[in-house]
Amino acid sequence: MALLQVQGIRKSFSGLVALKNVNFEVREGEILGLVGPNGAGKSTLINIISGIYRPDSGKVVFRGREITGLPPHRICRLGITRTFQNVETFPELNALENVLVGALFGKRNGDRSEALGRAEEVLRFVDFPQDKLEVKVKNLNVGELKKLQLARALATEPKLLLLDEVTTGLNPKESKDAVKMIRRIRDSGVTILMVEHIMRIIMGVSDRIVVLNYGEKIAEGTPREVANDQRVIESYLGEAYSFEG
Numbered sequence: 001m002a003l004l005q006v007q008g009i010r011k012s013f014s015g016l017v018a019l020k021n022v023n024f025e026v027r028e029g030e031i032l033g034l035v036g037p038n039g040a041g042k043s044t045l046i047n048i049i050s051g052i053y054r055p056d057s058g059k060v061v062f063r064g065r066e067i068t069g070l071p072p073h074r075i076c077r078l079g080i081t082r083t084f085q086n087v088e089t090f091p092e093l094n095a096l097e098n099v100l101v102g103a104l105f106g107k108r109n110g111d112r113s114e115a116l117g118r119a120e121e122v123l124r125f126v127d128f129p130q131d132k133l134e135v136k137v138k139n140l141n142v143g144e145l146k147k148l149q150l151a152r153a154l155a156t157e158p159k160l161l162l163l164d165e166v167t168t169g170l171n172p173k174e175s176k177d178a179v180k181m182i183r184r185i186r187d188s189g190v191t192i193l194m195v196e197h198i199m200r201i202i203m204g205v206s207d208r209i210v211v212l213n214y215g216e217k218i219a220e221g222t223p224r225e226v227a228n229d230q231r232v233i234e235s236y237l238g239e240a241y242s243f244e245g
């Protein structure tokens with residue numbers, strides 16, 4: 001059975017239809033890429049799955065249970081955590097404290113010392129610089145912030161991690177490291193649904209890809225299938241994507 005099922009999702013914002021009848025599944029253990037032009041509805045879909053928006057119609061089913069319309073903290077406790085396209089943190093808290101919030105939030109009976117251990121562990125796991133654990137988050141650079149928000153998400157111990165543009169703003173070396181990190185997270189047993197703009201990254205890291213355009217799913221398949229899809233080429237890629245070079 002699929003880990004997550006998105007069924008017939010529709011969402012409009014005062015007349016503007018952001019998603020229409022979107023259907024797809026996320027399989028346990030996969031990295032599913034979600035792509036499409038600006039305004040295609042990718043972040044809206046992440047917001048619906050994570051409970052920030054309620055869809056006008058349609059269902060979200062996680063591990064066989066309908067979660068449509070549940071508040072974000074309940075969805076998080078069930079095992080779905082997300083990162084934000086624009087990194088959101090508590091700027092006056094230090095890095096460790098920010099991750100501690102995640103560690104305490106995900107757990108039903110928050111034991112502080114256990115949560116602290118978990119926060120330190122995930123910060124090491126994402127290669128966050130150990131000498132900056134007590135630096136206020138407002139003083140971190142973008143690469144450090146991206147690691148921090150990954151760590152905070154992982155601290156809640158998700159089954160499904162929703163990533164919205166984690167490599168945006170990173171330099172090529174940092175992006176490469178981020179891709180390695182995403183694979184490591186998957187290999188540790190977390191299923192991943194990720195939105196990403198850079199074709200080379202999404203084609204290289206995804207097991208399957210879903211393509212949205214103006215709120216509609218226009219293609220779904222392996223990176224090669226999607227890259228050769230005529231509608232995807234016309235509406236998004238512009239030209240056939242080359243896997244070489």
Ligand SMILES: Nc1ncnc2c1ncn2[C@@H]1O[C@H](COP(=O)(O)OP(=O)(O)OP(=O)(O)O)[C@@H](O)[C@H]1O
Nearest residue numbers: 013016018036037038039040041042043044045085
């Ligand atoms: N809270 C909101 N209120 C009004 N309109 C919204 C809201 N959120 C999204 N939209 C609109 O819905 C459409 C889809 O937006 P969304 O942010 O989901 O796109 P996206 O695929 O994530 O784009 P990008 O690649 O630029 O991040 C856009 O036209 C956007 O302006």
Ligand SMILES: [Mg+2]
Nearest residue numbers: 042043044085
């Ligand atoms: Mg977006």
